[in-house]
Every structure is written in structure tokens, then in C-alpha cells.
Amino acid sequence: MSETMNTDEAGVLAPARGAFDQDWRKLVNWGLICALALIFVSLTDMPDKLDKRVIVEPLLSMGYLSLIWIPVALGNFVTREVVLEGMTQHKKGLRELVAGVSVGAIGGAGLALLIWLLDTRDLSDPLVNWNDALLEVLSFGEGVGYGAIFWILASAGLGLAGGAFHLLSAIANRLLLAIALTIVLTASLESALDDISEGFQLEWLFEALFEKKGGLSVQGAIILAVFAIAWVLVLGGQAKRGRAAVTARRELSPTKVNTVGLVLIAVAAVVLPMFLGRLTNDLFTNVGLFLLLALGLNIVVGLAGILDLGYVAFFAVGGYTAAIMTSPSSPGLSPELPWWVAIFVVVFMAIVAGLFIGAPVIRMRGDYLAIVTLGFGEIIRLTVRSDWASGFTGGAQGILSIPGADIVGVATVKGTDPQQVLYLVIGFVAIAIYVSWRLENSRIGRAWMAVREDESVAEAMGINTVNSKLQAFVVGAILASFSGAIFAAKVGSVFESSFKILVSIVILVIVIVGGMGRIAGVAAGALVLVGILGGPNQPGLLAEFSEFKLLIYGALLIWMMLKRPEGLIPNVRRSRELHQDEFLQDAWLKAQANDDDDEAASGEVAPA
């Protein structure tokens, strides 16, 4: 067995352990986790619902992908070891393969059990997806026996593959990962790529990669694989070096702005919308609206440390104010102002709402504050819907026929033209980013951070903590109200149901997943969550996933909290702090050892 082993890292590897020298208990544990994961995913109905979304025609669909990654990943994890200094490292060998196979097989057995149960029992009462369609997909329409045996064997094979990653060299691992990611990502972005390729006159490329009826062609997959290999081998090293350089520079001067990057982004923001189709423009508009919200919440939560769970309230204030001010059909008050005038009223109302909600809430701390803001978020929505306010807000009927956003002297932005709306959103996002960036590095930004870190000490430094928290609240409210005003003009109507608590939660998830307190992180979070998975009421790229959006949000949030609490694009400093326990402990142990030596030495020498 030891012939096949990994010789990548030469040096002091202990010989491989025997194939059956296993921690069986751990194997069974991971196997059961694998089985439960497979059953859980099956019962969410992903395999059935996503079967129509093809990745590589006719080999693989998203539905099956939702299952097969599980044994591969867990077959790999079961023998993954955290290597610390001083630990004996064994060569990898048959042992890893056996572990992978066992985990996969136990998982497959779990799925086989599910197939058998699907056939013999009816649990469709609590489990809504317990139906024949699922059975059909899992057993390929070939009967229970075939399905069960197929999945045990397939899962064992996938587990084996997962284990085998340990035997491959680092570069081979990276290549395989790159190929898999490229293919899956490209296939996920199919509809957007279709849209974009039209704008850039690249239909020929799109047609070379994708089948007419959807999904990559086999040939397309091979092209992508070659591309991925080339990328890793040729460009991979350079990209890594570039990133290292950027990180190093950022550490030296954290506030310095990368001018080249900024110019590139600005050019892209101006040029790109012209080439994008309706669908992608609309998608980016949604991303922009949520980015605007997330940037505001980032100031409130990320900088000032106020956990506001009712942030949607300000989005609603912006949306309704713009609607009432501009729409000819708003009941009660209907001044029919042009949008650019209305935006001043919107800002004013946002400030009023920020002070009104903020003043009582700001005196609380931590959990209490979070719960009270949660309440205020709902209060605003319920007020809008109530009989009392429906004379102005239209109650459940909402406000309709909101004219487009009229920008004085420039253009009238209509919701029916996504490209124009996108430009409007980009304009406001640019303002929001500039404001966030300036505030972060200002005196008031520093006061916010001090309040976030330690409120009473901040007060002892002479900072007026109540005022600075209120300021953060109001700035956040204004940014959210911009988003609301654009949203109203874009959609052409507002209903209270667009401002449910879920919106608050999605915005918070964007901020957390992206990287709290960091503008680039928040942008990445908005792009990934809203762009790919979709917002609360907005479809994303993976429209088929919209049913599973919240499941994926939750899973992503948990995973991020455990493995990458600093977010997708971390603040360098913050990331070091979150992971510092690991090396601080190390440093402490070392220092401790040195001290002991010193003391022992000096203790002996001192009398002389």
C-alpha cells in the first residue's frame, strides 16, 4: 500500500498506519452524519426540485449534485487531521481510503433505508416531500432494490474518492477542486451568462459551452476543465502573489485606498450596464438595493455595535415616503412631487424615524436593544397597514402607480428600464460607499468604534455615547431610506408585505457573511447572497434555489460563524483577532516554557 502514497512533502513522515488501524467509533460517527445529511437533503426535496437544472447534460443535474458532494466531503473530512507542531504525522495510505469508503457506505446505507421506507411507509403527513416523485428520482425509476444498491455503492465510491484526495499531491488537489468549481459555477451562472454573452456579442462562446435545452455540454465541460487547469498552473501562482502583496500593503497602511482598483471598479460600473441584458441589469439592481441597505446597517452594527434587528423599518419609511410624495394615486396626501424633490422629504423622514426609534432604544444594551429594535421593525409595518394610517398608506392595498424616479435635468428613470434603474442605484451606492469610508476614518467613526468596544470607558474619555449612537442610527436610517425610495420607483408600487422582518434578517446576514465593518466585505456578501441566491422577494441567479434560499442562508451563516467569523472579505486586523487564540496560546506556551527555564536558571545562579 505504501507505494501509492503522497510524497509531496518530503521529510519526517512516519510510516503509514495499517488499513484497519482505524478509530472505528469516529468512522461510525461520521458515517451516521453522512447518512443523516443525505436523508435530510433528500427530504428537503432538493434532488427532485433541482433535477431539472442540469449542470452537465446528460450526466449531472443540480439535484444529484446536492447529494453527491456529501459523501465526498465527509469521506475526506473523516481522516483530516489538524497538524500541530510536535505531532507525529503519518504517511497517507490505504487507511484513508478504507475510512472514506466506510463513511460513504454507511451514508449510502442510510439513503437506501430512506428509499425502502419511502416505498413501504407513508410519512407524508409531517414530511411534505415524502412522495413518489422523490422515490422516483432516488431510485432512477428502476425500483427500490436497484436504487438502494446503487446508492450504497455510489456513496461508498464517492467516499473513496473523498479519502483519495489525501493521497494526491497538493497541486493535484487544487486542480481537481478548480475544475469542479469552474464547472459548477459556470453552470450555475448559465442564465446570466446567456444574458451577458448577448451584450458582448459572445453568443458563439456561450453556444460552444452550453446545450440548447440547458446545461453544459460534455464538450463545454471539457473546455472549462482545460481552462481551469491552465488557470491554476499558469495564473494561480501569480494571483496568489498579487493577493499576498495587497494584503501586506493593507496591513502597513490599512486606510490607504487602492487607486487602480477603484478606477477599474468605477469604469466597470459605468460601462458594464450598457452590455448587460435585462435580466442581469435587474439582478444587479437588486444587489445594489440590498448593498445600500447593508452599507447602512454596517455603520449601525459594524461600526457602532448597535444590533438593530428592525432595520427594515427605515427601508419602509423610505419606500412609503417616496410613494406618498410622488404617486398621483396615493390616498390622503398626494403632492405628486418629482422624485428628486421627494428624496429630500425621504431624508427628512428617515432622520425623524431614526430619532424617534433611536431615542428610546439607544439607552439599552446588547440583547435588550436587539429585541426592542425587532419590535420596532414590526411596529412600523403594522402601523402602515393599520386602519389608522391606511388613509395615507393605503393599508393592505398599498400605493400604486408610482412614477419613475425623475432626476432633474438628467433623465426620468422608469422601473421598466432596468438599465436606467441600475445606473441610479450605482449612483447612490457610490455615495453610500464614499460616506461610509469617510465616516469610518473620521473622528465620529472613531467615537463609534470606541462605543462599540467599551461604552463606559468611551464615556469616560468624554465621548457623548448617546449622541454618537443616535448619529449612527440616523446615518443608517438615511441610507436605508434611499434604498426604499429607489425600490418604490423601480417597482412602481409599495405594499407593507415587502417590508417584513425577513428583510432585516437578510440584510444582517449579508453584513455578517460579508465581513462586519468592512465595505468590500459587505459588497461581496450582497453579491453572493442577493445576486446568486436571491433576496427575500427577489429572484437570484439560481432561481430554482429560491425555495431553499433560507436553508442555504442559515447553513452559510452557521458555517461562517464556525469557520470564518471574520466574513468573506475580512478586515485584516479583525481576522487576526478572531483567530489569534490559536497562535496566542502557542506563543503563551512558548513564553511560559522560556520563563520556567529562566527562573530555574536564575534561581540556581542567583545565590552566587
Added chain:
Amino acid sequence: MSEAVASPTPLLEFRGINTHYGAVHILKDVDLAIYPGELVCLLGGNASGKSTTLKTLLGMVTPTTGEVVLDGEVVNDKPTSYRVERGVTMVPENRRLFKRLTVKENLELGAYLRNDDGVESDLERIYEMFPRVKERLNQKSGTLSGGEQQMVAVGRALMANPRVLLMDEPSMGLAPALVQTNFELIQQIHEEGVAIFMVEQNANMALSIADRGWVLQTGRVVLDDSAEALLANPELRASYLGDGNR
């Protein structure tokens, strides 16, 4: 006050202060006076009201009766920022740095209320005083060792350009070797003309550098004397100083 001191007007003064947390009576008729350039200490056991005294001086707790007087002006209803601007600064218990901010940001926050030109030169002064701090300017203050954190905490307070430094248990949580250095540092600051009001449990050490001291017991000042007299006081020796030399 029975002490004869150089300057006639106290910098900071308590006149018959009573404070309550809800119904709980904390400080009971406390009179204190801190004169410019003095080094005084307030001794007392747990829950004797030491921290409340500091918070009341700084305006974070409002007294129910009595007057807090700063430069002859009653400042009971003035906010903390008003007092900080006029030279009253605190080094909080356990240092309490803004841990996720850098050392430099911590120091700058100390000068939050200042807009005079002296901030830059004061930063330089702090670097001179603590070369170790200068080396770690861009490091997050939470990653510093206890001794270094103490330097930053003191530096942060000095950045406010104080006339009186309120120190809450400056030796708490420091390694024994550092306690001595820390008291030397306090003396050094004192020699530069800053008045120091120190709240301590380490009575021996505190009294050895202080001019005067008070002993607080369940919210009441029970002893008020010069440091030498307090050190010699048999009652105090029995209750706070153990059996003499520790």
C-alpha cells in the same frame, strides 16, 4: 480638610456627597478635596464605595445630595465631557483598553475632546515615555501584555492633557514585578505636575508614595490623614496592611 496644602482652592472637591443605586445608599456624607499637583489615595475594601467615588467625580454617577466642585464651580449636572475637557481624566480599572482598536487609535481616543495643536507633540511625549508603545502603534491593543496595556492605558489618559488623573486600582491584575514599576510610573507622572487620585487595595504600596489618604468603609470616610500617619495607624495596620510588612 485638616491638611495644610500649598494651594488654597482644591481642584476637585466633594462636599457632603451621598449617592444611591436605587434604594441602596452607597456614599454617605463624603467630603474629599484634591489640590493641584497632589498625590492622594483612597483606600478601602470591597464594596466600600471606591469605584462609585471615582464615577461620581467623573460625572458618570450623579449624587443624590451634596456637591461635586471642580475649580470652585459646582458641576453636579455637568456631563462627563465637561469635566474631561477641564482636565479630569480616568485610568479605568483593569485598564479597559479598546481591545480591537490599535494602540494608536486608543491613544487618539484619549485626546478625543481636544482640538488644540498640542496633540501631536503629546503623542511624541508618550512615545518617549513608553518606547515599547511606539513599537506597537499599529498592533491591536488587546494583543499586548498586561504591562504594555497598562502603559497604553496611562498614555491614553495622559493624551487628554489632564490636571488630575483618577486611577482605579492601577495595580490590579498586574504581575507583582510590574506593580513596583507601575507605582514608579505614577510617581513620575506626579512629578510632572499632574495631581493623582488613586484608588487602591494595595494600601502599603499606595501610602508609600502618596501625600495623603482617606479610608473608606461602607461608604463613609473613617480615616483622613497624612500618608505617614495612616501608615502608622494601628487600626489600619490591622485591617488593611496585614501585620505590617508584606
